[in-house]
Every structure is written in C-alpha cells, then in structure tokens.
Amino acid sequence: xxxxxxxxxxxxxxxxxxxxxxxxxxxxxxxxxxxxxxxxxxxxxxxxxxxxxxxxxxxxxxxxxxxxxxxxxxxxxxxxxxxxxxxxxxxxxxxxxxxxxxxxxxxxxxxxxxxxxxxxxxxxxxxxxxxxxxxxxxxxxxxxxxxxxxxxxxxxxxxxxxxxxxxxxxxxxxxxxxxxxxxxxxxxxxxxxxxxxxxxxxxxxxxxxxxxxxxxxxxxxxxxxxxxxxxxxxxxxxxxxxxxxxxxxxxxxxxxxxxxxxxxxxxxxxxxxxxxxxxxxxxxxxxxxxxxxxxxxxxxxxxxxxxxxxxxxxxxxxxxxxxxxxxxxxxxxxxxxxxxxxxxxxxxxxxxxxxxxxxxxxxxxxxxxxxxxxxxxxxxxxxxxxxxxxxxxxxxxxxxxxxxxxxxxxxxxxxxxxxxxxxxxxxxxxxxxxxxxxxxxxx
Numbered sequence: 001x002x003x004x005x006x007x008x009x010x011x012x013x014x015x016x017x018x019x020x021x022x023x024x025x026x027x028x029x030x031x032x033x034x035x036x037x038x039x040x041x042x043x044x045x046x047x048x049x050x051x052x053x054x055x056x057x058x059x060x061x062x063x064x065x066x067x068x069x070x071x072x073x074x075x076x077x078x079x080x081x082x083x084x085x086x087x088x089x090x091x092x093x094x095x096x097x098x099x100x101x102x103x104x105x106x107x108x109x110x111x112x113x114x115x116x117x118x119x120x121x122x123x124x125x126x127x128x129x130x131x132x133x134x135x136x137x138x139x140x141x142x143x144x145x146x147x148x149x150x151x152x153x154x155x156x157x158x159x160x161x162x163x164x165x166x167x168x169x170x171x172x173x174x175x176x177x178x179x180x181x182x183x184x185x186x187x188x189x190x191x192x193x194x195x196x197x198x199x200x201x202x203x204x205x206x207x208x209x210x211x212x213x214x215x216x217x218x219x220x221x222x223x224x225x226x227x228x229x230x231x232x233x234x235x236x237x238x239x240x241x242x243x244x245x246x247x248x249x250x251x252x253x254x255x256x257x258x259x260x261x262x263x264x265x266x267x268x269x270x271x272x273x274x275x276x277x278x279x280x281x282x283x284x285x286x287x288x289x290x291x292x293x294x295x296x297x298x299x300x301x302x303x304x305x306x307x308x309x310x311x312x313x314x315x316x317x318x319x320x321x322x323x324x325x326x327x328x329x330x331x332x333x334x335x336x337x338x339x340x341x342x343x344x345x346x347x348x349x350x351x352x353x354x355x356x357x358x359x360x361x362x363x364x365x366x367x368x369x370x371x372x373x374x375x376x377x378x379x380x381x382x383x384x385x386x387x388x389x390x391x392x393x394x395x396x397x398x399x400x401x402x403x404x405x406x407x408x409x410x411x412x413x414x415x416x417x418x419x420x421x422x423x424x425x426x427x428x429x430x431x432x433x434x435x436x437x438x439x440x441x442x443x
Contacts, residue, residue, distance in 0.1 A: 006044060010051050017057045017068050025388040026068040028058065069387055089423050089431040091400045094374045095295040096421035098346055104339060105294075108330045121325035127313045129155025129323065133332040137301045140335045144265065145273045146285060148303045154312050157323045159263045159288035159300040160186050166259055166284045166302060167194055169315035175223040177259075178216055180208050182413075184233045184261060185405035187226055200409035201225075207232075207239045210246050217254040224257035225250075230271045231264035234377050234406050234417040236370035241272040248279040255282075262287040266344040267351050267372045281305055284312075289331055291374070291421075292344045299323060299331040348372055354420040354428060361432040365439060374421035378435075380414040384442035389416060396434045 016022040028049070029037065035045035049066050052058045060066045112118070128134065135150040156162040163186065171177065173195035179187060181200035191198045199216050202209040208227070216222055227247065229239040239247070251258050260275045260283055276285035288300025304312055316322065334340045351374050358376050359367065368377040380386060386402040393400055403415045416435075423431060 006048065009038060009040075009048055013048070013052055014055060014057055017052075022068050024068050024391060025385040028066045028068065030065060067385060087397050088394075089398050089427050091398060091418045091420070091423070091428075091431055091435075094291065094419040094421035096291065096347055096350060096374055097294065098343065098350065101294060101343075104334075105330075108333060111333065112326070112329055121329060123325070125322040125325050125328070127154075127316045127322055128309070129153070129328060130325075133328050136332040136335040138303075140340065141285075141301075141303055143341070144262070145271075146277050146303060148276075148280075149306075152303055152306055152309060154302040154304070154309065154316065155323045155328055156288075156300045156302060156316060157320050158290050158298040159261070159286055160190075161298075161320065162286040162288065162300040162302045163187060163259070163261065164190055165312055165315040165319060166286060166304075167191070167196065168318070169311040170257055170284070170308060171196060171224060176220055177224045177226055178213055178222050178256075179226040179408050180228075180232070180235075181409045181411075182235060182403065182406045183226065183408055184228065184263075187261070188405070188408060198408045200407075203235065206237050207243045208247075210243065210250060213247075214250050217250060217256070222254060222256060224259060226259045226261065227275060228261045228264075229275055230262060231267050231370055231373050233261075233264060234375055235368050236373040236375065236377070238268050238271050238370060244272055244275055244278055248275060251279060251282060258283040260285045263291055264373065266292045267348050267374070268370070269348065269372065276303060284308065289340065292347060293331075293334065293340060297327060297331060299327050351421065354425070357425065357429060358418065358420055358432055361429060362436050365436060374419060376418045376420060378416050378418065378439065380416065380439060381442040384414060384439065386412075386414045386416060389438060389442075392438045393434065396438065398431045398434050400435070 013022070028034070031042060031045045031049065034040065034048065035042045038045070049058060049060060053060055057069055058066050059069050131150060133155055134153040137153045137155065138148050138150045141148055141153070156165055167190055171194065174197065176197045176199055177191060178199045178201050181203050188198070199220065199222065201216070202212045213225065225247070229244055231238060250256070258275050258279060262274065262285060265271065265287065274285060276283040282305070285303040286300065289297050290300070302312060351372050355369065355371050355373065355376070362378070366379050368379070369375065380389060390400055390402055400416045400418055403413050403417070406417065407413070418432075418435065420428060
C-alpha cells in the first residue's frame with residue numbers, strides 16, 4: 001500500500017476525532033475489520049491504530065478493542081494543579097481546612113512578632129533546620145510510634161520536597177525502585193524527573209502483593225521500595241503488622257532502601273508501627289504538615305538513619321538551602337503547644353464525616369477506601385470509559401481524576417479517585433450526587 005494512502009487514513013481518523021465526529025469512548029473497528037473495509041494488510045491496519053495511539057487519540061485495550069480517547073481534558077487528566085474554574089467543585093486535590101484555622105495563624109503571627117528572636121528568622125537557617133525545631137519534630141514523631149534523635153530529623157519544605165530530597169540524595173539515574181501499581185501521583189512525577197525506573201507491585205485488597213515484590217527483587221536489581229503503609233493514596237489501605245514485617249524482611253534480604261511516605265498517616269487511629277520503627281537502619285520516613293495543618297504551611301520533615309543525613313542535607317542545600325525560618329518557627333510552636341495534635345484529631349473526625357457521607361450518597365456503587373481517609377477510589381462499570389466519565393463530570397462542574405496519574409504499570413484501570421477534603425459539606429454532597437448520576441448511567 002502506498003505511504004500516502006496509509007497516512008491519509010491516519011489523518012482522516014485524527015480529523016474525525018479532533019472535530020468530534022468520533023466521540024470519546026467510541027469503539028473503533030477491530031484491526032481485521034479495518035483491514036477488510038479499507039483493503040489493507042492486517043499489519044498495515046495495526047500500524048494505523050498504533051500511530052493514532054502514539055498521537056494520544058486512541059487507546060487499545062487487550063481483549064476489548066480500540067477506543068477514542070478524550071482529548072479535551074487538561075494535561076494529567078486534571079492532576080496538573082490549576083486554578084479551579086468558578087463554580088467547579090474540586091474533587092481532584094485535597095486541601096482540608098477547619099473553621100478557626102485563620103485565627104490560629106493570626107495568633108501565631110502575633111506571638112512571633114512579640115518574640116525577641118525575629119532578627120534570626122531573616123537570615124539563612126541551617127540546611128536541616130534549627131536544632132530546637134528538629135527536636136520538636138522528633139518529639140512529635142514519638143507520638144507516631146517512631147523514636148528518633150533530633151540529629152536524625154531534617155526540616156524540608158513540605159512532604160513532596162522531602163520525597164524529592166530523599167530520591168535525589170540516595171538514588172542515582174537509572175536505579176530501579178519498586179512501587180505499588182497504583183500510587184501517589186507526585187512520586188511518579190519525581191521518579192520520571194530523576195530518571196528512575198519504576199517497577200509496579202501488583203495491589204491486593206489490603207496491601208501490595210509482597211510475593212510479587214520478592215519475585216521482582218530476584219529478577220532485577222531493585223535499589224529501593226516506595227511505600228505508603230498507613231492510609232495509602234489512592235486506595236486508603238493500612239497495612240497490618242504482618243505485612244509490614246514481611247516487607248521489612250524482603251528489604252533486608254535484598255538490601256532495599258525503604259522510602260516510607262506518611263503524609264496521611266495522621267488520619268489512622270492506632271495503626272501498626274511505622275516501617276521506620278521496624279527497620280530503622282534502612283528506612284527514610286517522610287511526612288509534613290500540609291494535610292494535618294494547612295497546605296500553605298510548607299513544612300515537612302524527614303527522619304533517616306544517621307549515616308544518610310549528610311547526603312540529605314546536601315540535597316536540601318541544592319534545592320532550597322533551607323525551609324523559611326518564619327514557617328518553621330510557627331510549625332515548631334504548634335508542635336510543642338499541642339495545636340498540631342488538636343488539628344490532627346479534628347481532621348480525623350472531619351475525614352470520617354466526609355467518608356460517611358460519600359458512602360451514603362454513593363450506595364450501590366463499588367468503592368475502595370478507608371473510613372478515616374480524605375479520598376475514595378471508584379472502579380467503574382465494565383462499559384464505562386474513565387476519560388468519558390471525567391468529561392461528563394466536568395460539564396456538571398465537578399473535577400475528578402482518572403486512574404492514569406496514579407498508575408505505574410502499563411495497565412490503567414478504568415476508575416476515578418475522589419478527593420473529599422476540599423469542598424464544603426453541602427457542595428461535596430451535591431458533587432457526589434452528580435458522580436453517582438453520571439456513573440449510574442453506565443450501570
């Protein structure tokens with residue numbers, strides 16, 4: 001077949017998709033049907049679809065066919081943070097806030113203004129944070145079941161910065177890191193930026209498939225494992241003590257660095273011991289105050305084995321030099337006076353109320369989640385296309401995410417994640433009702 005005929009067919013499909021003549025979710029003819037209709041060799045028909053898929057216009061699904069993709073969604077299917085349009089209910093990002101938090105900030109600023117140490121806050125701070133602030137964080141971590149010395153703690157500009165610092169300092173481009181097949185989207189972005197190879201660990205109902213991780217470690221030189229054992233994002237699981245012990249055993253057998261992401265761990269009541277407690281010699285624990293206090297308070301922390309602290313300090317120096325002194329002063333005060341503990345308890349109750357509402361409104365739909373988490377995972381009916389569901393919800397002024405930003409494997413399930421922590425309760429209920437209505441049309 002002449003090249004011009006092949007290219008003409010690709011261009012015709014592309015034009016029909018972009019013009020809306022072929023709507024998102026449309027199932028295209030099979031490769032054999034296309035070959036027969038157009039008088040093509042089967043290999044050429046397959047090449048047509050392969051080029052359309054490379055252009056981002058269609059997606060092929062083993063055993064189901066080739067479907068037109070939604071092309072009008074924002075990059076990252078809503079996970080690239082933008083200013084939310086007026087009237088749009090944001091179920092993409094969690095920025096939970098409680099009444100009275102602004103008053104807490106006013107009070108903290110007044111207290112800070114009256115202190116005798118303001119001059120020092122205008123200067124550069126130590127890369128890992130001031131000694132008394134690191135000690136405040138160490139005491140706070142003690143309430144989470146993690147006993148560390150202040151010298152093992154480093155102050156960073158939020159948990160995302162903590163992950164970046166950890167991966168920059170302790171891994172090299174080309175290293176292999178294992179992570180759950182569905183995992184935190186920010187980790188994916190970091191791994192790609194740092195040229196790390198991510199091997200997906202299949203997910204089971206209550207945690208990662210650790211037998212599969214063991215096989216991966218036997219087949220490849222895995223350097224590290226990224227884990228969210230307590231309130232997993234996006235699936236909400238809390239790994240039990242036996243699972244944690246098994247993960248630590250694998251890490252020791254194969255000399256893996258463990259990166260423990262505990263950004264949402266404060267939401268779980270009486271969880272098992274952190275991985276960093278079970279394997280302190282190889283675990284870097286990362287968390288922060290963005291979710292438990294406020295997203296604008298960009299203070300996070302790393303707890304690491306003592307021998308890894310110098311490398312982590314160098315990475316902080318290379319990225320931000322230090323976390324701003326005004327922020328760390330406020331954070332340290334709130335850690336010491338019990339404000340953080342109070343806010344964590346209140347946000348657990350808030351998350352539980354939102355989960356309860358979501359499960360009530362979405363009754364009849366399958367879901368995956370934790371009763372105290374700020375997100376809910378909704379697997380979609382077999383005939384539903386995630387991109388189409390997102391598009392329809394956007395028309396209804398509700399912003400959600402598909403599974404694509406969270407997937408580390410080639411297989412991306414048709415599901416959506418709902419972030420429950422940003423809208424007020426009235427707007428949240430209305431948005432959830434729209435979600436059920438849109439998905440219900442495919443049931």
